[in-house]
Amino acid sequence: MNPVESVVAQIQGLSGSASDLSALHNYLKQVDEALHSESTQLIPFLDQLDPSKHSLGYLYFLEACTSGPVTKEQAGVFVLTIARFISSCAAEQIRLAPDKFTAVCKRFKDQVLLLDAPLRGVAPMLTAVRKLQLSTEHLTTLHPEFLILCLLAKSYKIGFSILEDAIFEVDQPRDIFLYCYYGGMICIGHKHFQKALELLHNVVTSPMSTINAIAVEAYKKYILVSLIHNGQFSTNLPKYASSAAQRNLKNLCLPYIDLAHCYNDGKVTELEVYVQANREKFEIESNLGLVKQVVSSMYKRNIQRLTQTYLTLSLQDIANTVQLNSPKEAEMHVLQMIQDGEIYATINQKDGMVRFLEDPEQYKTCQMIERIDSSIQRIMWLSKKLTAMDEHMSCDPLYLAKAGRERQRFDFDDFDTVPQKFNI
Numbered sequence: 001m002n003p004v005e006s007v008v009a010q011i012q013g014l015s016g017s018a019s020d021l022s023a024l025h026n027y028l029k030q031v032d033e034a035l036h037s038e039s040t041q042l043i044p045f046l047d048q049l050d051p052s053k054h055s056l057g058y059l060y061f062l063e064a065c066t067s068g069p070v071t072k073e074q075a076g077v078f079v080l081t082i083a084r085f086i087s088s089c090a091a092e093q094i095r096l097a098p099d100k101f102t103a104v105c106k107r108f109k110d111q112v113l114l115l116d117a118p119l120r121g122v123a124p125m126l127t128a129v130r131k132l133q134l135s136t137e138h139l140t141t142l143h144p145e146f147l148i149l150c151l152l153a154k155s156y157k158i159g160f161s162i163l164e165d166a167i168f169e170v171d172q173p174r175d176i177f178l179y180c181y182y183g184g185m186i187c188i189g190h191k192h193f194q195k196a197l198e199l200l201h202n203v204v205t206s207p208m209s210t211i212n213a214i215a216v217e218a219y220k221k222y223i224l225v226s227l228i229h230n231g232q233f234s235t236n237l238p239k240y241a242s243s244a245a246q247r248n249l250k251n252l253c254l255p256y257i258d259l260a261h262c263y264n265d266g267k268v269t270e271l272e273v274y275v276q277a278n279r280e281k282f283e284i285e286s287n288l289g290l291v292k293q294v295v296s297s298m299y300k301r302n303i304q305r306l307t308q309t310y311l312t313l314s315l316q317d318i319a320n321t322v323q324l325n326s327p328k329e330a331e332m333h334v335l336q337m338i339q340d341g342e343i344y345a346t347i348n349q350k351d352g353m354v355r356f357l358e359d360p361e362q363y364k365t366c367q368m369i370e371r372i373d374s375s376i377q378r379i380m381w382l383s384k385k386l387t388a389m390d391e392h393m394s395c396d397p398l399y400l401a402k403a404g405r406e407r408q409r410f411d412f413d414d415f416d417t418v419p420q421k422f423n424i
Contacts, residue, residue: 004038007031007350008048011057015093021056025096028060035064055093058085063100066107069303075111081341082108083124091131101132102141109145118152125149126158136167144178151185163195168385177214179201184221188290193229200225204249205241211248217285219249222257224290231301233260255281259294266305267300268323299324299333302344307356315352327352 007028014024033043051058062085066078081102094101105128112121123148127243132140133409143162150159162198162225163183170176187196197322203218226233235257250257262274273289275282282288302322315327315334324330334354338344344357361368395397 003034004045006040007035008045008059008424011049011054015054015057020095026054028057028097028288032060032064035060036067039064052088052090054090055085056096058089059094059097059100059104063104064382066210068309069113070107073116077113079108079115079117081118082111086124086131088127089131094131095134098132101128106145109149111154112149115315118149119155120147121149122153126162129162134169136165139167139305140178141175143180144175144421147182147186151182151189154185154189156190159183160190160192160195162277163187163199166382166385168389174205177206177212177218180206181214181218182365184218184225188221188225192224195227197222197229204245205238205308208242211244211252215245216249216252218262220253220256220285220287221244221290222251223260224287224294227260227263227294228297231297231304232264235260263294266298266302268295268302271295271298273335282358291392300337303333303337304343307345310356312353312355314410315347316352320355352353385400 010027011024014020014027043060044063046058046061046065048108049058049061061081066082070078086105105125108128109121109125112118125142129140129142129146132142146162147159150156163186167176167179180202184199184203187199200222201217202216204222206215208215223233237249238375242385259271259278262271264409265271272295275295279288282291290372299322303318306318306321306329315330318334319325319330322333324331324333331347333344334345338345344359346355346357347353348355363372370400
């Protein structure tokens with residue numbers, strides 16, 4: 001019997017019970033190197049395996065098949081094969097070899113990009129994420145791969161759906177950086193700026209021993225989104241940010257820091273001049289679109305300031321004050337802000353006057369009460385979760401050993417320097 005046929009026979013015979021799958025997994029580990037040496041001959045044997053019943057064996061064959069260089073023609077075939085496998089495979093089997101499954105899915109992503117068809121990979125990759133996850137709280141290595149496909153395919157709504165999960169378990173530290181960075185970009189594309197700020201903030205303040213490129217790019221977008229959404233930006237990072245971030249991020253993002261300072265001055269003309277002078281840099285770093293939104297948002301911020309001073313104002317006065325070209329342009333800005341709920345006002349078309357109103361929300365409707373109750377329930381759930389995590393950490397032997405070493409070093413090694421540290 002051909003060696004590969006022998007492997008196929010073992011897969012077909014040991015894909016039933018959990019004990020059989022354990023024996024099969026051990027066997028496949030032993031023949032994995034041999035499968036890779038025969039990688040170009042394995043494709044015909046895939047037809048002898050059922051991806052829903054023989055998922056573990058099919059995965060080993062598929063990983064070996066795709067391990068070498070793939071041409072564009074081959075990619076067209078592999079994309080269909082892998083997509084079908086992801087759709088039909090048994091989650092309990094592929095979780096026995098998560099590294100193999102991850103490798104196959106990453107190659108799948110590379111192949112749909114080779115075909116210049118990222119949209120073809122979005123749905124299968126989402127299925128792959130869900131099958132690999134132990135729970136919705138689990139961040140897998142495939143999350144960033146899924147989000148980058150959504151970004152390239154401009155499928156922001158589908159990408160946003162996975163960002164609503166509360167994450168508490170992470171496979172690799174790098175995954176959280178990429179997940180939050182790509183997730184922030186998805187939210188920007190979907191105009192969910194508050195969620196984008198939250199995710200980008202997580203990147204910037206995550207623990208890091210040295211500064212990394214992901215954090216630098218996230219900080220640039222964090223500055224821009226802060227200006228667009230909040231109309232302001234503070235250069236002071238929170239105390240829980242790493243010392244590496246505290247020391248380096250500002251210096252590595254000076255053009256964006258200067259842009260924020262220029263924005264805070266409130267002068268549109270000066271901001272436009274600065275943007276034009278640095279246009280090439282913003283464009284090279286793929287942030288020009290956000291920068292343009294920053295400029296546009298300044299008009300809105302200046303109009304919002306007028307609501308704090310005036311009860312009524314003509315469209316001509318608004319145009320003059322915020323440096324718009326015409327009353328018509330001022331009217332368009334005011335209408336858009338009313339529609340977005342950023343201001344409360346009415347426009348008298350006859351005499352061109354704008355009347356600014358108070359916020360009509362009384363916080364007593366059924367919808368608002370349900371919203372408040374939902375927020376309270378979520379906060380209570382988060383509190384219980386954090387308490388459980390704190391209790392688990394306080395009993396973890398590795399944490400206790402490290403904490404003990406740190407305390408011993410402080411109590412004895414640095415004893416002589418304590419008075420100087422605290423100016424005693």
